[in-house]
Amino acid sequence: MxxxxxxxxxxxxxxxxxxxxxxxxxxxxxxxxxxxxxxxxxxxxxxxxxxxxxxxxxxxxxxxxIELVGLEPVNPLVHRFALACTLGDVPGLRATLAGDVTLITDTGGHLRTTPHPMQGADQVATHAATLLTRHPGTHLSTEPVNGHPGLILRQAARAVAVITLTTTPTEIETIYIVLNPSKLTPWHRVVVA
Incomplete structure (x- = not known):
């Protein structure tokens, strides 16, 4: 107790x-x-x-x-990945990925994706850009996800995708994307009136 x-x-x-x-x-x-x-x-x-x-x-x-001067900055690689996704910049996205990068998604969300893991920088860059780019009313923000570098795609205050990245100092090795609405509830923002 x-x-x-x-x-x-x-x-x-x-x-x-x-x-x-x-x-x-x-x-x-x-x-x-x-x-x-x-x-x-x-x-x-x-x-x-x-x-x-x-x-x-x-x-x-x-x-x-507390002042943030001197604190370790948020991983710049994650920011480059987020910016490339937001802009639909497939070559820019490709430049952040390891050649043998793996993309793993769940299913059940509003965004269409494949239920099977995807591998290879070209295929992953194209798919990630399509999945995470320019949906009306959405915003992609960089945020820690369970202690790892990550991103949250929200429509208004509701999370529609949570993305976790495993990285080396120079490239992204694995991308996990959660789309199932029942798993996204903890990532919704509380709107204060």
Whole structure:
């Protein structure tokens, strides 16, 4: 029971910090970086230092004042991939991919795709550009996805695709695209009235 309560408190605290950081910076991806840095600094404290402060207040104050100068930037390769997708730039998209890149998608979403893995930079670049480019009213943003570089394709506040990328320093090796609406609910944005 205590473990469940602690987990619920941690998740609530994390949501609270994300809200603060998103309010400050206006970007879910930046908010995620701020929260990760906030927790990194918390766990870098010695146990005696942590005992001297009230955790929620300390974390809230840091998240609301932290500066991003010097933090590790979001993977520029992911930004190049996102821009190429947005523009429908197949050669630009191809330039971000490993020659033997693999694309894996699920099915059941509103976007048409193949249920079988696809391999090879030319085929993957063409398919990814078709799948993720210029759908009316959609927006593609770079955001961490389960701790990996990723992108979210949203129509208004609703996620229609979640993309996870595995990368080397110079190229994308694997692209996982989730399209099934029942798996996308956690990625919908809350619209504040």
């Amino acid at each position: 205590e473990v469940t309560a602690s987990l619920a408190e941690l998740l609530e605290e994390r949501e609270h910090l994300l809200e603060i950081a998103q309010w400050r910076f206006g970007s879910p991806a930046t908010a995620e970086r701020v929260v990760q840095e906030t927790y990194r600094r918390w766990y870098a404290l010695a146990p005696a230092e942590r005992d001297e402060v009230e955790p929620r207040s300390w974390l809230t104050q840091l998240a609301s004042t």
